[in-house]
Amino acid sequence: MPLKSLLVSMELTTAGRAHDCRYNKRHRIEKGTPRLTIKVDGDDHHYCLVCAQAFTSSSTERLAAIRAEIDALVKPL
Numbered sequence: 818m819p820l821k822s823l824l825v826s827m828e829l830t831t832a833g834r835a836h837d838c839r840y841n842k843r844h845r846i847e848k849g850t851p852r853l854t855i856k857v858d859g860d861d862h863h864y865c866l867v868c869a870q871a872f873t874s875s876s877t878e879r880l881a882a883i884r885a886e887i888d889a890l891v892k893p894l
Contacts, residue, residue: 823880826856830863838865840872 829851838844838852844865846852853869855862864872 828854830854832863836863838863838868840864840868844868 830853832846832848832850832852835848836846838846839862844867846863846865851866853864853866853872855864
């Protein structure tokens with residue numbers, strides 16, 4: 818059985834037109850620049866790389882903390 822992933826569908830894509838970052842409207846994503854695209858309920862949400870960097874950093878730290886708690890509770894195989 819395949820393992821379940823907690824990560825949502827996301828990828829780096831190239832902006833087809835200029836638009837604002839979904840998280841911070843002061844961040845402009847220019848046409849042709851990379852951006853983080855996250856699929857949520859069939860919709861694509863686009864974020865600038867500055868916000869994407871903050872999201873992934875925060876998420877990595879949270880996952881590491883949860884993993885440490887799980888490891889402390891699970892007996893070694």
